[in-house]
Amino acid sequence: AQSVTQLDSQVPVFEEAPVELRCNYSSSVSVYLFWYVQYPNQGLQLLLKYLSGSTLVESINGFEAEFNKSQTSFHLRKPSVHISDTAEYFCAVSERGSQGNLIFGKGTKLSVKP
Amino acid sequence: GAVVSQHPSWVICKSGTSVKIECRSLDFQATTMFWYRQFPKQSLMLMATSNEGSKATYEQGVEKDKFLINHASLTLSTLTVTSAHPEDSSFYICSAPPGGAGDGSPLHFGNGTRLTVT
Numbered sequence: 001a002q003s004v005t006q007l008d009s010q011v012p013v014f015e016e017a018p019v020e021l022r023c024n025y026s027s028s029v030s031v032y033l034f035w036y037v038q039y040p041n042q043g044l045q046l047l048l049k050y051l052s053g054s055t056l057v058e059s060i061n062g063f064e065a066e067f068n069k070s071q072t073s074f075h076l077r078k079p080s081v082h083i084s085d086t087a088e089y090f091c092a093v094s095e096r097g098s099q100g101n102l103i104f105g106k107g108t109k110l111s112v113k114p
Numbered sequence: 115g116a117v118v119s120q121h122p123s124w125v126i127c128k129s130g131t132s133v134k135i136e137c138r139s140l141d142f143q144a145t146t147m148f149w150y151r152q153f154p155k156q157s158l159m160l161m162a163t164s165n166e167g168s169k170a171t172y173e174q175g176v177e178k179d180k181f182l183i184n185h186a187s188l189t190l191s192t193l194t195v196t197s198a199h200p201e202d203s204s205f206y207i208c209s210a211p212p213g214g215a216g217d218g219s220p221l222h223f224g225n226g227t228r229l230t231v232t
Binding site: 034036042043045046049051090094096100101102103104105106107 | 148163223
Protein backbone atom coordinates (compact mmCIF):
# COMPACT_ATOMS: atom_id res chain seq x y z
CA ALA A 1 0.00 0.00 0.00
CA GLN A 2 1.07 3.55 -0.61
CA SER A 3 0.89 6.57 1.62
CA VAL A 4 1.69 10.23 1.16
CA THR A 5 2.79 12.64 3.86
CA GLN A 6 2.65 16.37 3.47
CA LEU A 7 4.41 17.67 6.51
CA ASP A 8 3.02 21.19 6.48
CA SER A 9 -0.71 21.77 6.66
CA GLN A 10 -0.28 25.52 6.17
CA VAL A 11 2.47 27.61 4.66
CA PRO A 12 2.16 31.39 4.86
CA VAL A 13 4.60 33.39 2.76
CA PHE A 14 4.97 36.90 1.46
CA GLU A 15 4.62 37.71 -2.21
CA GLU A 16 7.81 37.23 -4.24
CA ALA A 17 9.34 35.01 -1.58
CA PRO A 18 10.46 31.46 -2.42
CA VAL A 19 8.43 28.53 -1.15
CA GLU A 20 8.84 24.80 -0.72
CA LEU A 21 5.96 22.44 -0.04
CA ARG A 22 7.18 19.13 1.24
CA CYS A 23 5.95 15.71 0.21
CA ASN A 24 7.19 12.28 1.18
CA TYR A 25 5.72 9.02 0.07
CA SER A 26 5.89 5.40 1.05
CA SER A 27 5.41 2.53 -1.34
CA SER A 28 6.65 -1.00 -1.85
CA VAL A 29 6.24 -0.70 -5.62
CA SER A 30 7.11 1.84 -8.29
CA VAL A 31 4.83 4.83 -8.39
CA TYR A 32 3.99 7.86 -10.43
CA LEU A 33 4.03 11.16 -8.56
CA PHE A 34 1.81 14.19 -8.98
CA TRP A 35 1.11 17.61 -7.60
CA TYR A 36 -2.40 19.00 -7.90
CA VAL A 37 -3.71 22.44 -6.99
CA GLN A 38 -7.21 23.14 -5.72
CA TYR A 39 -8.86 26.55 -5.58
CA PRO A 40 -11.85 27.04 -3.24
CA ASN A 41 -14.90 24.97 -4.13
CA GLN A 42 -13.31 23.64 -7.27
CA GLY A 43 -11.92 20.38 -8.45
CA LEU A 44 -8.25 19.62 -8.75
CA GLN A 45 -5.96 20.78 -11.50
CA LEU A 46 -2.78 18.98 -12.39
CA LEU A 47 0.28 21.06 -11.65
CA LEU A 48 3.00 18.66 -12.64
CA LYS A 49 3.86 14.99 -12.71
CA TYR A 50 6.81 12.64 -12.56
CA LEU A 51 6.56 9.45 -14.57
CA SER A 52 10.16 8.64 -15.45
CA GLY A 53 13.32 10.18 -16.81
CA SER A 54 14.62 13.50 -15.52
CA THR A 55 13.98 13.80 -11.82
CA LEU A 56 13.27 17.53 -12.07
CA VAL A 57 9.91 18.42 -13.54
CA GLU A 58 8.55 21.87 -14.17
CA SER A 59 5.15 23.43 -14.66
CA ILE A 60 4.26 26.28 -16.99
CA ASN A 61 3.64 28.69 -14.13
CA GLY A 62 7.02 28.49 -12.47
CA PHE A 63 6.62 25.58 -10.08
CA GLU A 64 9.04 22.70 -10.09
CA ALA A 65 9.38 19.45 -8.19
CA GLU A 66 12.24 17.05 -7.83
CA PHE A 67 11.88 13.34 -7.40
CA ASN A 68 14.37 11.98 -4.90
CA LYS A 69 14.18 8.23 -4.79
CA SER A 70 16.57 7.74 -1.91
CA GLN A 71 14.61 10.14 0.27
CA THR A 72 11.26 9.11 -1.20
CA SER A 73 10.40 12.75 -1.62
CA PHE A 74 8.77 14.93 -4.25
CA HIS A 75 8.96 18.46 -2.86
CA LEU A 76 7.34 21.33 -4.73
CA ARG A 77 9.18 24.61 -5.10
CA LYS A 78 8.71 28.03 -6.59
CA PRO A 79 11.40 30.72 -6.45
CA SER A 80 8.97 33.64 -6.31
CA VAL A 81 5.29 33.29 -5.45
CA HIS A 82 2.36 35.48 -6.43
CA ILE A 83 -0.87 36.28 -4.66
CA SER A 84 -2.64 34.13 -7.24
CA ASP A 85 -0.72 31.07 -6.06
CA THR A 86 -2.81 31.02 -2.90
CA ALA A 87 -4.53 27.64 -2.95
CA GLU A 88 -4.46 24.13 -1.53
CA TYR A 89 -1.75 21.88 -2.93
CA PHE A 90 -2.00 18.11 -2.90
CA CYS A 91 0.76 15.62 -3.48
CA ALA A 92 -0.38 12.26 -4.81
CA VAL A 93 0.92 8.92 -5.97
CA SER A 94 -0.43 6.15 -8.10
CA GLU A 95 0.94 2.69 -8.43
CA ARG A 96 2.48 1.83 -11.77
CA GLY A 97 0.26 -0.61 -13.57
CA SER A 98 -2.77 0.07 -11.39
CA GLN A 99 -6.04 1.46 -12.62
CA GLY A 100 -4.65 4.89 -11.96
CA ASN A 101 -6.39 5.84 -8.73
CA LEU A 102 -4.51 8.38 -6.69
CA ILE A 103 -3.53 8.31 -3.05
CA PHE A 104 -3.43 11.86 -1.76
CA GLY A 105 -1.57 13.60 0.99
CA LYS A 106 -3.57 15.75 3.36
CA GLY A 107 -2.77 18.89 1.45
CA THR A 108 -0.87 22.08 2.17
CA LYS A 109 -2.63 25.41 2.26
CA LEU A 110 -0.36 28.01 0.69
CA SER A 111 -1.26 31.55 1.66
CA VAL A 112 0.58 34.31 -0.15
CA LYS A 113 0.40 37.70 1.50
CA PRO A 114 1.23 41.08 -0.01
CA GLY B 115 -8.63 18.47 -24.09
CA ALA B 116 -9.40 15.81 -21.51
CA VAL B 117 -12.24 17.60 -19.79
CA VAL B 118 -14.36 16.04 -17.09
CA SER B 119 -17.71 17.64 -16.42
CA GLN B 120 -19.52 17.12 -13.14
CA HIS B 121 -23.08 18.14 -12.39
CA PRO B 122 -24.54 19.61 -10.30
CA SER B 123 -21.90 21.83 -8.76
CA TRP B 124 -23.89 22.16 -5.59
CA VAL B 125 -27.08 20.67 -4.19
CA ILE B 126 -29.08 21.03 -1.02
CA CYS B 127 -31.46 18.26 -0.12
CA LYS B 128 -33.57 17.16 2.79
CA SER B 129 -32.63 14.27 4.98
CA GLY B 130 -34.00 11.00 3.64
CA THR B 131 -34.01 11.99 -0.01
CA SER B 132 -31.66 10.77 -2.74
CA VAL B 133 -29.29 12.82 -4.83
CA LYS B 134 -27.71 11.89 -8.15
CA ILE B 135 -24.37 13.32 -9.27
CA GLU B 136 -23.24 12.96 -12.86
CA CYS B 137 -19.71 12.78 -14.16
CA ARG B 138 -19.01 12.97 -17.87
CA SER B 139 -15.83 12.73 -19.88
CA LEU B 140 -16.37 15.24 -22.66
CA ASP B 141 -13.69 14.47 -25.19
CA PHE B 142 -12.39 11.05 -24.31
CA GLN B 143 -13.71 7.68 -23.35
CA ALA B 144 -13.31 6.58 -19.79
CA THR B 145 -13.67 2.91 -19.00
CA THR B 146 -12.72 3.79 -15.45
CA MET B 147 -13.78 6.70 -13.28
CA PHE B 148 -12.97 7.39 -9.68
CA TRP B 149 -15.20 8.96 -7.06
CA TYR B 150 -13.60 10.85 -4.22
CA ARG B 151 -14.99 12.50 -1.14
CA GLN B 152 -13.42 15.47 0.54
CA PHE B 153 -14.28 16.60 4.04
CA PRO B 154 -13.66 20.22 5.00
CA LYS B 155 -9.99 21.05 5.20
CA GLN B 156 -9.05 17.45 4.59
CA SER B 157 -7.68 15.40 1.77
CA LEU B 158 -9.54 13.46 -0.88
CA MET B 159 -10.48 9.92 0.00
CA LEU B 160 -11.22 7.42 -2.71
CA MET B 161 -14.73 6.08 -2.31
CA ALA B 162 -15.05 3.78 -5.27
CA THR B 163 -13.82 2.89 -8.72
CA SER B 164 -16.45 2.94 -11.41
CA ASN B 165 -16.00 0.49 -14.27
CA GLU B 166 -17.96 0.65 -17.50
CA GLY B 167 -19.91 -2.54 -17.99
CA SER B 168 -19.25 -4.01 -14.59
CA LYS B 169 -19.86 -3.40 -10.92
CA ALA B 170 -18.08 -0.65 -9.11
CA THR B 171 -15.33 -1.45 -6.66
CA TYR B 172 -15.83 0.18 -3.28
CA GLU B 173 -13.16 1.09 -0.78
CA GLN B 174 -13.28 -0.35 2.67
CA GLY B 175 -15.82 1.37 4.86
CA VAL B 176 -17.90 2.78 1.99
CA GLU B 177 -21.47 1.51 1.94
CA LYS B 178 -22.26 0.36 -1.57
CA ASP B 179 -25.98 0.33 -0.91
CA LYS B 180 -25.85 3.93 0.15
CA PHE B 181 -23.57 5.23 -2.57
CA LEU B 182 -24.85 3.70 -5.78
CA ILE B 183 -22.57 3.93 -8.76
CA ASN B 184 -23.62 3.32 -12.33
CA HIS B 185 -21.15 3.54 -15.21
CA ALA B 186 -23.74 3.59 -17.98
CA SER B 187 -21.47 4.36 -20.89
CA LEU B 188 -17.87 5.13 -21.76
CA THR B 189 -18.49 8.80 -21.02
CA LEU B 190 -20.87 8.79 -18.07
CA SER B 191 -20.71 7.64 -14.48
CA THR B 192 -23.26 8.55 -11.83
CA LEU B 193 -23.10 8.51 -8.06
CA THR B 194 -26.41 8.40 -6.20
CA VAL B 195 -26.43 9.16 -2.51
CA THR B 196 -29.48 7.31 -1.24
CA SER B 197 -31.43 8.27 1.86
CA ALA B 198 -29.06 11.12 2.51
CA HIS B 199 -28.29 12.20 6.05
CA PRO B 200 -26.51 15.31 7.34
CA GLU B 201 -23.31 13.33 7.83
CA ASP B 202 -23.26 12.71 4.07
CA SER B 203 -22.75 16.43 3.53
CA SER B 204 -19.43 16.75 1.79
CA PHE B 205 -17.62 17.66 -1.40
CA TYR B 206 -17.75 14.86 -3.95
CA ILE B 207 -15.33 14.85 -6.86
CA CYS B 208 -15.13 12.51 -9.82
CA SER B 209 -12.10 11.90 -11.98
CA ALA B 210 -10.96 9.86 -14.94
CA PRO B 211 -7.67 9.01 -16.62
CA PRO B 212 -7.76 10.12 -20.25
CA GLY B 213 -5.09 7.65 -21.22
CA GLY B 214 -4.82 3.98 -20.52
CA ALA B 215 -5.24 2.90 -16.93
CA GLY B 216 -1.97 2.53 -15.07
CA ASP B 217 0.20 4.29 -17.64
CA GLY B 218 0.72 7.37 -15.54
CA SER B 219 -1.93 9.43 -17.24
CA PRO B 220 -2.83 12.07 -14.69
CA LEU B 221 -6.38 12.02 -13.53
CA HIS B 222 -8.59 14.80 -14.75
CA PHE B 223 -11.08 15.99 -12.19
CA GLY B 224 -14.54 17.36 -12.36
CA ASN B 225 -15.20 20.59 -10.50
CA GLY B 226 -16.86 18.75 -7.68
CA THR B 227 -20.32 18.73 -6.14
CA ARG B 228 -20.99 20.36 -2.81
CA LEU B 229 -23.74 18.32 -1.13
CA THR B 230 -25.53 19.75 1.87
CA VAL B 231 -28.13 17.61 3.60
CA THR B 232 -30.47 19.48 5.92
